[in-house]
Amino acid sequence: MKFKLTSILFLLNILISFSQNICSDNFDLKKFNNQEINKNNALGILDLGLYYNNKNYNESLSNIENVLIFSEKNNFIEGIARAFVAYSSYYYTKGDFSASMNYCLKAIKLLDITKDTEALIEVKNNIAKIERENDNFEKGIEICLNLISELEKEPNSIQLARIHLNAANIYMNIKGNKFNNALIHLNKANTIFKKKDCESGIAMTQIKYSRFYKILYLREKKIENLKVSRTYADKANNTFKNKKQINNIAYANYTLGTLYSIEGNHKASIPFYTKGLVKFKEIENLSYQMRINQHLFVAYSILNQQGNALKSNKKFISIKDSIFNIEKRKFLADSQTKFETEKIKNQKEIAELESKKNRNLFIGSIVIACLLLIASLFYFGRLKAKKKTELIALELKEIQKRLALEKQYKDSELKALKAQMNPHFIFNALNSIQDYIVLNQKNLASDYLGKFADLIRNYLHFSDLGFISIPDEIHNLNLYLELEKLRFEEQLQYSFKIDDNANSETIKIPTMLIQPYVENALKHGLLHIKEERKLSISISKESNKIIECIIEDNGVGREKSKELNAKKELHHKSFASNATSQRLDLLNFGKEKKIGVEIIDLKDDSKALGTKVILKIPVIK
Numbered sequence: 037m038k039f040k041l042t043s044i045l046f047l048l049n050i051l052i053s054f055s056q057n058i059c060s061d062n063f064d065l066k067k068f069n070n071q072e073i074n075k076n077n078a079l080g081i082l083d084l085g086l087y088y089n090n091k092n093y094n095e096s097l098s099n100i101e102n103v104l105i106f107s108e109k110n111n112f113i114e115g116i117a118r119a120f121v122a123y124s125s126y127y128y129t130k131g132d133f134s135a136s137m138n139y140c141l142k143a144i145k146l147l148d149i150t151k152d153t154e155a156l157i158e159v160k161n162n163i164a165k166i167e168r169e170n171d172n173f174e175k176g177i178e179i180c181l182n183l184i185s186e187l188e189k190e191p192n193s194i195q196l197a198r199i200h201l202n203a204a205n206i207y208m209n210i211k212g213n214k215f216n217n218a219l220i221h222l223n224k225a226n227t228i229f230k231k232k233d234c235e236s237g238i239a240m241t242q243i244k245y246s247r248f249y250k251i252l253y254l255r256e257k258k259i260e261n262l263k264v265s266r267t268y269a270d271k272a273n274n275t276f277k278n279k280k281q282i283n284n285i286a287y288a289n290y291t292l293g294t295l296y297s298i299e300g301n302h303k304a305s306i307p308f309y310t311k312g313l314v315k316f317k318e319i320e321n322l323s324y325q326m327r328i329n330q331h332l333f334v335a336y337s338i339l340n341q342q343g344n345a346l347k348s349n350k351k352f353i354s355i356k357d358s359i360f361n362i363e364k365r366k367f368l369a370d371s372q373t374k375f376e377t378e379k380i381k382n383q384k385e386i387a388e389l390e391s392k393k394n395r396n397l398f399i400g401s402i403v404i405a406c407l408l409l410i411a412s413l414f415y416f417g418r419l420k421a422k423k424k425t426e427l428i429a430l431e432l433k434e435i436q437k438r439l440a441l442e443k444q445y446k447d448s449e450l451k452a453l454k455a456q457m458n459p460h461f462i463f464n465a466l467n468s469i470q471d472y473i474v475l476n477q478k479n480l481a482s483d484y485l486g487k488f489a490d491l492i493r494n495y496l497h498f499s500d501l502g503f504i505s506i507p508d509e510i511h512n513l514n515l516y517l518e519l520e521k522l523r524f525e526e527q528l529q530y531s532f533k534i535d536d537n538a539n540s541e542t543i544k545i546p547t548m549l550i551q552p553y554v555e556n557a558l559k560h561g562l563l564h565i566k567e568e569r570k571l572s573i574s575i576s577k578e579s580n581k582i583i584e585c586i587i588e589d590n591g592v593g594r595e596k597s598k599e600l601n602a603k604k605e606l607h608h609k610s611f612a613s614n615a616t617s618q619r620l621d622l623l624n625f626g627k628e629k630k631i632g633v634e635i636i637d638l639k640d641d642s643k644a645l646g647t648k649v650i651l652k653i654p655v656i657k
Contacts, residue, residue: 097126117146118155124162129283131323131359133166140166154195157183161199168206169323176206197228197237204244208251211501215255218248239275240284242268246291253298254497266295286315290328300489302335309335326355334496338489394419484519491515495548503544503656506575506583510534513573516551520558524569528562533574538583544656545583546623549631552616553587553649561591561647564600578652581629585651593637593644629654 100122107115120143127135140159147156160179167176180203187196200221207218222245229237249265252258273288293308309328316324329352336345398416401408494512498504504512510532521528554573562569570590578584592600624630632652638645 100126113146114150114152117143117150117152120146121155121159121162124159128162128165129321130319131321133169133323136162137166153186157186157195157199161202164202164206168202168209171209173206173209177203177210180206192228192231194228194232194234194237197225197232197234200225200228201240201244204248208244208248215251222248235275236279236281239272239279242272242275243284243288243291246272246295250291250295250298262295262298266292269295282315283319283321286312286319286321286324288312289315290324293328293331297331297335298493300493302338306332306335322355322359326352326359329355334492338485338492340485484522487515487518491519498547502547504547505541506534506539506543506545507541509545509550510539510575513551513554516554517571524558524562527567528558528569528571530571530573533572535576538575538577543577543583545653546631546656548619549616549623549653550585550587550651553651557587557589557591557647557649560597560601561589561593564592564597565590581655583653583655585653587649587651588638588646590638590646593639593647594635595637596644627654 100119103115103122104119106112107119120139124136124139124143127133127139140163143159144156147159160183164176164179164183167173167179180199183199184196184203187193187199190196204218204221204225207214207221222241226238226241226245229241246265246268249261249268253261253265269288269291273285273292276284276288289308289312293305293312296302296305296308309332313325313328313332316328329348332348333345333352336342336348394416398412401412491512494508494515498508498512514532517528517530521530550573554571557571562571568590572586572588574586574588576584591597620631620633631654632650634650634652636648636650638648
C-alpha cells in the first residue's frame with residue numbers, strides 16, 4: 037500500500053506533533069516522497085505531526101482511514117492508538133465534540149497498553165479542550181496544569197507550548213483574578229515558539245493574544261486594549277494567509293469581525309464574518325458557523341437589513357439545533373461518565389487483586405510458621421478493612437463524578453435555552469422602533485436605533501458572563517422600556533424604586549431574569565387598557581444573600597387577559613413565560629437557595645386592579 041507524501045502529510049494537519057521539538061514550518065516534504073507504509077515508517081509519519089497547515093481536511097480524513105486500515109491489518113497497536121488520537125483532533129477541529137470525545141476514550145484504552153506517554157499527553161490535552169467547550173473550565177485547567185508538570189523536563193518542546201496555549205485559552209473563560217493567568221501561559225508559549233522559529237505557532241499565539249485583549253477591553257473598557265487586540269489579529273491573519281491555513285484564516289476573520297462589532301461598526305464587521313463563514317463551511321465546522329450566523333443576524337438587524345437578518349437567524353437556529361440536540365449532549369455526558377467509571381473500575385480491580393494476593397500470603401504464612409498465626413490474622417484483618425475502606429471511597433468518588441456530570445448536562449441545557457431566547461428578544465425590540473423607520477422620522481429613528489444598539493451590546497456582553505450587577509440591570513431595563521414605550525404611543529408611565537443598599541456593582545444576579553416578567557406585564561396586562569398605564573419596578577436588599585424585586589402593573593389582570601386571548605383564538609403560550617419557567621428550573625437545579633417567584637392578582641372586591649410579581653433572587657457570589 038503506497039501513499040505519496042503529498043497525500044500522507046495532509047494527515048498531519050490533524051495529527052499530533054508528540055515528542056518532536058521541530059516546528060511544522062521546517063518539515064522536509066521531499067524526504068518521505070513515495071514511501072511504502074510499514075511498521076517502521078508508519079509510526080514515524082504519525083509522530084512527525086508537524087505539517088498542520090489546515091489545507092485539506094477531507095483528504096486528511098481519507099489518509100487517517102488508510103493508516104488505520106494498515107495498522108489494524110498488521111495488528112499494529114501503536115499505529116491504531118495514534119490514529120484514534122488523530123481522529124479526535126480531526127473531529128474537534130470540525131466542532132464535533134461528541135465524536136472527538138469518543139475517539140479520545142478509544143485511544144486511552146490502547147495507550148494504557150502501549151505506554152505511549154507522548155500520545156497520552158496529547159489525548160488528555162484534547163479532553164481539556166472538550167471540557168472548555170462544555171464550560172467545565174476548572175476541570176480543563178486541572179488537566180492542562182498536570183500535563184505541564186509532566187513535561188517540565190522538556191521546557192522547550194513544541195507540545196508543551198501548545199498545552200500552554202490551551203491553558204491560556206481556558207483561563208480567558210474564568211471569572212475573577214484567574215483570568216490574568218492566561219497572559220502568563222501565552223507568554224510561555226510565545227517564548228518556546230520563538231526559540232523554535234515556528235511562525236505558525238507564533239501566529240496562533242498572536243490570535244490568542246488578540247482574544248485576551250478583546251476580553252480585557254470588555255472588562256475594563258480601555259480603548260488601547262481594543263487597538264492591541266486588532267494589531268495582534270492582523271499580524272496573525274497575514275501569517276495564516278501566507279501559509280494558506282484555512283481553519284486559522286477563518287478564525288482570524290471571525291476575531292476581526294467581533295472587534296468591529298464591539299466598536300459598534302457593524303457594517304465593517306460583515307465582510308470579515310462572511311469570509312470566516314466561507315472558510316468554516318469548507319472545513320464543515322458547525323460550531324463557528326453557528327456563532328458567525330448569530331453575529332450576522334445582530335449586525336443585519338441593527339443595519340435594518342431584515343431579509344439578510346432573517347436568513348442568518350434561520351441558519352443560526354438550524355445549526356444550533358444540530359449541535360445542541362439532547363442526544364448529542366447526553367452522549368458527551370455519558371462518554372465522560374464512561375471514561376471516569378472505567379478508570380475507577382480498573383482501580384477497584386487492582387485493589388481486589390492486591391487483596392487476593394495478601395490472602396494467599398496469609399495462607400502460606402500459616403503453613404510456614406504457626407507461631408505467626410495470631411499476628412498474621414491481626415495484620416491481614418486490618419489490611420482487609422483498609423481495602424474495604426478504599427473500595428467504599430472509590431465508589432463514593434464515582435457517585436460524585438456522576439453528579440458533577442449530571443450538573444454539567446443541566447448547564448449545557450441552560451446554555452442552549454439562553455441561545456434560543458436571544459433572537460426572540462431582539463425581534464421584540466426591533467418591532468418597537470419600526471414605525472419611525474417607515475415614517476422616515478430620521479432623528480427619532482437614529483436616536484432609538486442608538487439606544488437599541490447600546491441595549492444589544494450590553495445584552496451580548498452580559499449574556500456571555502451569565503450574571504449582571506443591579507445598576508447595569510436597571511440601565512438595561514430602562515433602555516428596554518424606552519423602546520417599548522414607542523409601541524404604547526407614549527401612553528405608558530413607568531418608575532424605578534431602588535434601595536441604596538441594593539444599588540451596588542458588587543451585587544450580581546442572573547442575566548435576563550427580570551426582563552421577561554416586565555415583558556409579560558406589558559403584553560398581558562397593560563396592552564389591554566388604553567389610558568393611565570402604570571408600571572413600577574422596585575428592588576431592595578432583603579438580606580445579605582437575597583435581593584427582592586417587585587414588578588407591579590395596573591393592567592387588566594391575568595384572568596381578563598386569558599379571556600381576551602381566548603376570544604382572539606390565541607391558544608399558544610407566551611414564549612417569555614414558557615422560557616422563563618424552564619430557565620428558572622435550570623437555574624435552581626442543584627442549588628441550596630433557589631429563586632422564588634410569587635404572582636399576586638390585585639383586586640378590589642371582584643374588580644381586577646392589576647398584577648404584582650415578587651422575585652426572591654439569591655445573590656451570585
